[in-house]
Amino acid sequence: MGSILRSNGSLNVKKIAIIGAGPSGLAAARFLLAERAFDTIDVYEQQSEVGGVWYYHPNVTGRITVPQTTPHGPPELPIWPKDGKAPLFSNPMYDHLNTNIPHGLMGFSDLEFPPESLLFPTRQDVQSYLVKYSQEIRHLIKFSTQVKNIVQSPRASEPQWELTAKSTITDEEERKDYDAIVVANGHYSVPFIPSVLGVEAFNAAYPSVITHSKVYRAPEPFTNKKVIVVGSAASGLDIGTQISQVSKKPMLNSVRTSSPLKFGQENKEEVPPIAEYIVEDRAVRFEDGRVEKDIDAIIYCTGYLYSYPFFEELDPTLVTTGRRVRGLYKQLFNITHPTLAFTALSQKIIPFPLSEGQGTAIAKVWSGKLDLPTKVEMESWEEERIAELGDGTAFHVLGYPKDAEYVNELHDWVQSAGDGFAKEPAYWAEKQLWMRENYAEIRKKFVDTGCEAKTMAELGFEYKKRND
Structure with missing residues (x-):
């Protein structure tokens, strides 16, 4: 009904x-x-x-x-x-996180982020912003x-x-x-962790090895460990970059399609999807036949x-x-x-x-x-x-x-309702469209320069109105 x-x-x-x-x-x-x-x-x-996912x-x-x-x-x-x-x-929030969206584009239309916020705000700033909102x-x-x-x-x-x-x-x-x-x-x-040949027996034998980005909090537990991060979307890219700085080198990033964004690649190696889990030698076999033994941790960044x-x-x-x-x-x-x-x-x-x-x-x-x-x-x-x-x-x-x-x-x-806005929602004009189109490149520069910039100008990006 x-x-x-x-x-x-x-x-x-x-x-x-x-x-x-x-x-x-x-x-x-x-x-x-x-x-x-x-x-x-x-x-x-x-x-x-x-705060939802931002409540850490x-x-x-x-x-x-x-x-x-x-x-x-x-x-x-x-x-x-x-x-x-x-x-x-x-929830999936972790300790060291900056947004992947600049605050001028990310925020609600009737509340600006504080001027002291980083260009890509920290999780703490976003949570404070939501409490204020x-x-x-x-x-x-x-x-x-x-x-x-x-x-x-x-x-x-x-x-x-x-x-x-x-x-x-x-x-x-x-x-x-x-x-x-x-x-x-x-x-x-509800995390998505795919069913792969042998994964249940492997998880039963080594119940702490396979995890998901939802339960990731910090890179320190992976120090000097042999790690595979599965996935290269936003969470896989960010979490993988954090872990790769402390894990054994190279950290293996299991992907079906190579990510267009490259952060921390000097510490990573892209490998194909996992085809099989092997209990003996705590190993995995990738789709290209390669076998890696003595795996200490596998983090699925495969969504929900x-x-x-x-x-x-x-x-x-x-x-x-x-x-x-x-x-x-x-x-x-x-x-x-x-x-x-x-x-x-x-x-x-x-x-x-x-x-x-x-x-x-x-x-x-x-x-x-x-x-x-x-x-x-x-x-x-x-x-x-x-x-x-x-x-x-x-x-x-x-x-x-x-x-x-x-x-x-x-x-x-x-x-089109014709009675006006009781409260007007966001509308993206030329400047917002420019930020949306370029924000991935802006964020890469933000990361490459130490995650300290508060404005796009500091990173060499400036919006210029087009002359029609």
């Missing part, structure tokens, strides 16, 4: 729940609040502070399963730190509260969502009905599976393999249930400004000021994207210039 529409075709939404107080959940809350069209906006956050805990790593190929399972278990007042949840909506947030289950309410006269949540401190449960749900819990909870343990009863199902979220229009609205919205699912994007556009689109549609297309038209949009990119992770991969086009498309779509 889908969501009920008013006679004029708009959605009847007054009570909204947001799952997650990371960057996209905070943006959704601020734009929904600004619309002044809703009676209730509740934000459920299982951690004790905002050095000694909370959780456990991983090897291999990990299914997105289905119960909600993540909380971890009580010693002498802690509230439990914590593992949350100030006007903190009263909406239910901290240390984990969403356990969401079903269509059996009590309501019209279809609503019954949300069950549990305090991670007291274990007290609550049930509450909502007209609409924003799912902003991110996609960095989309997972929604609180939506296991939803029909149609949201995830099957976990490689993409099914049944979405514009990467945002559930086609069957348009009172469900999913934020920041896309990959290879600039997430903060993109979340602004999504937040204002949700606010306009759910307030009845902007109409969605027909279900048939929305299904056609999804089918066309599958035909173009396939039915896997590539469905959510944007990259440049598609992410820029999406940010501006959301802005213009909302503007």
Whole structure:
């Protein structure tokens, strides 16, 4: 059963729940609040502070399963730190991290990073920035509260969502009905570790050798060890560079496709994907037949599976393999249930400004000021994207210039409602497009010069307005 529409075709939404107080959940809350069209906006956050992946805990790593190929399972278990007042949840943040996006492009449009921030801010600066960004909506947030289950309410006269949540401190449960749900819990909870020949027996024999970037915190434990890092996307590149400085040389970087970005290559050697694990000699065989023995550590930087343990009863199902979220229009609205919205699912994007556009689109549609297309038209949009990119992770991969086009498309779509912006989202003009196109080269120069620059000019980059 889908969501009920008013006679004029708009959605009847007054009570909204947001799952997650990371960057996209905070943006959704601020734009929904600004619309002044809703009676209730509740934000459920299982951690004790905002920030999502940016909320760092050095000694909370959780456990991983090897291999990990299914997105289905119960909600993540909380971890009580010693002498802690509230439990914590593992996330993929690590000790020494700078963003891979310059703050002039990364930030929300209505809050600049402090002038003392590095050009590519530290994780500490980003977390402080998000705490500041949350100030006007903190009263909406239910901290240390984990969403356990969401079903269509059996009590309501019209279809609503019954949300069950549990305090991670007291274990007290609550049930509450909502007209609409924003799912902003991110996609960095369930690591993807592929099933490779012999991996289960190898992991049983050497249970501490295979790990995932989610539980990486610092390079020091890998000092003088023989290490393989699997993957060369952002986390594989950064974590591999850190580890390669202290591990045995060269650190082996197992990749299917060579990364166009090269950091710390003097300490690394690219090798093919792992084809087999061999218990004898603690070895692996690569796809080219090469065998490496006496491996001390293997870190998979292979991404995550989309997972929604609180939506296991939803029909149609949201995830099957976990490689993409099914049944979405514009990467945002559930086609069957348009009172469900999913934020920041896309990959290879600039997430903060993109979340602004999504937040204002949700606010306009759910307030009845902007109409969605027909279900048939929305299904056609999804089918066309599958035909173009396939039915896997590539469905959510944007990259440049598609992410820029999406940010501006959301802005213009909302503007077409005709009643103006209650709160205007990001729009990328020429300077932002220039930064987006060149940020990888800028970051390489930032790393090569010691990660100390605060401006692009210090690195020899300067935006010059084009003369049309």
